[in-house]
Amino acid sequence: MVAVDSVDLTIEQGQIYGIIGYSGAGKSTLIRLLNGLEKPSTGSVTINGQDISSAKGEALRQARLKISMVFQHFNLLWSRTVWENIAFSMQIAGAPKAKIRARVAELIELVGLTGREDAYPSQLSGGQKQRVGIARALANSPDVLLCDEATSALDPQTTDQILDLLLDINRRFKLTIVLITHEMHVVRKICDRVAVMENGRVVEEGDVLEVFTRPQQPITRQFVRQVSQYKEEESFNPELTSDLDGAVIKLTFTGVSTHQPVVGELTLRYGLPFNILHGKMAQTAHGIFGHLWLHVIANQDQLNNILADLQQSGIECEVIKHD
Numbered sequence: 001m002v003a004v005d006s007v008d009l010t011i012e013q014g015q016i017y018g019i020i021g022y023s024g025a026g027k028s029t030l031i032r033l034l035n036g037l038e039k040p041s042t043g044s045v046t047i048n049g050q051d052i053s054s055a056k057g058e059a060l061r062q063a064r065l066k067i068s069m070v071f072q073h074f075n076l077l078w079s080r081t082v083w084e085n086i087a088f089s090m091q092i093a094g095a096p097k098a099k100i101r102a103r104v105a106e107l108i109e110l111v112g113l114t115g116r117e118d119a120y121p122s123q124l125s126g127g128q129k130q131r132v133g134i135a136r137a138l139a140n141s142p143d144v145l146l147c148d149e150a151t152s153a154l155d156p157q158t159t160d161q162i163l164d165l166l167l168d169i170n171r172r173f174k175l176t177i178v179l180i181t182h183e184m185h186v187v188r189k190i191c192d193r194v195a196v197m198e199n200g201r202v203v204e205e206g207d208v209l210e211v212f213t214r215p216q217q218p219i220t221r222q223f224v225r226q227v228s229q230y231k232e233e234e235s236f237n238p239e240l241t242s243d244l245d246g247a248v249i250k251l252t253f254t255g256v257s258t259h260q261p262v263v264g265e266l267t268l269r270y271g272l273p274f275n276i277l278h279g280k281m282a283q284t285a286h287g288i289f290g291h292l293w294l295h296v297i298a299n300q301d302q303l304n305n306i307l308a309d310l311q312q313s314g315i316e317c318e319v320i321k322h323d
Contacts, residue, residue: 003029004040005200011193013048013143014174016167016285018187018208020223021197027180030197031148034178035067036060048143065093068137072149074129076121076136082108083117086135093140107135111165127158134165138175145169145177151186163189167285184223188212190285196220209254212282213289245323246297248277249306252316254289262315263294266306272296293320 004026011017021027032038033045036052045053052063068089076085086107090100108117111131121129130150137145147166151159167190170177179186187194187208194211196204196219204217215221251262263274274296281290298306303322310317 002200004033007197007200007202009195009202009205011176011178013176014170015192016170016177016179016190018179018181018191018194019197020181020184020187020194022182022219024199025197026200027182027197028148029200031069031146031178031180034144035069035146036064065140066143068140068142068145070130070133070137070145070147070150072152074121074126074133074153076129076132078121081118081120082113082124082132085121085132086139089136090139095140103139104135107138110138110169111135125158126154127161130154130158130162131165134162134169138169143176145175147177147179147181149180149182152181152183159186160189166190184226187223188282188284192285196223208284209289212284213252213254244295244321246295247303247322248320249294249296249310250318250320251292251294251310252290252318253281253292254314254316262292262310262313266294266296266309269309270298270302270306272298272302 007026007030009017019027019030029038033040033053034047036045036055040053043053044051047063047067050063052060052067055063077088080088083104086104087100090103095103108114111134113128113131113135116124116128119128121132124132133150145166150166151162154162163186166177166179169175170190179191181187191208193206194208195202196211196217198217198219204211204215204220211220212224215224263276266272266274274294277293277295279290279292281288296303296306300322303319307317307319
């Protein structure tokens with residue numbers, strides 16, 4: 001049985017990269033390949049120019065110091081305080097005590113745990129535990145941060161707070177973050193690119209905005225429909241327009257095109273009444289995307305000009321019906 005099959009990914013430095021799939025898709029095996037806990041039977045895993053899949057002994061240990069993990073269930077040392085948990089990996093690496101003290105103090109402030117240094121994990125909320133996990137993962141200044149379902153055990157509000165923290169860390173330190181998740185909300189909120197896994201293979205990959213607006217695979221469309229703020233076309237039935245005369249146009253917006261006063265401009269330019277039938281927008285880390293359905297009574301020449309103007313403005317459009 002093949003756990004991860006012919007996966008070929010390139011993750012750029014400083015990106016937040018999402019890998020999404022349901023249980024059994026191969027996500028966890030892939031992350032174990034990335035941190036050197038598993039060796040690929042064929043192929044290689046290269047991080048910062050070093051092939052960690054062939055590294056052994058001291059070379060592998062040094063490589064792993066630059067690849068940190070944040071876990072779903074925190075994996076904290078329950079007999080140690082917040083301060084001691086964060087310091088632990090630096091102590092193992094043999095860092096000087098003065099350096100450890102300074103770094104731990106810096107990280108406690110960074111993750112918002114000032115005043116909780118002497119608390120034990122049993123005294124912390126789930127979100128606070130994950131903040132400790134993130135601080136601990138950053139202690140040795142890694143080049144890559146791997147997050148394995150890091151928000152799955154948290155409630156929605158706390159999930160958003162942790163995602164905001166990861167986004168802040170990424171932007172502040174240009175740290176490469178790889179997120180393993182089964183939640184499209186996580187991908188939508190902070191990721192630059194996403195790979196969709198199914199049965200050990202990557203079935204779709206691309207910029208988050210592109211994948212959300214034009215999902216190619218059935219499983220990707222399933223994930224997109226997960227996001228409560230955006231249910232794609234399912235909340236609008238084009239068949240309801242069958243008794244309307246004229247044209248129904250579906251507009252697809254991405255990024256800056258969402259800020260344009262499209263309907264107002266079209267009305268002024270053509271002197272035609274445009275009726276908004278339905279619209280849905282959602283936010284990603286790289287801008288807003290969504291769809292808008294318009295109804296207008298126009299002749300063929302007018303309709304062609306309207307479509308040309310929309311495309312000129314960077315808005316994709318499709319005629320759903322025209323009588």
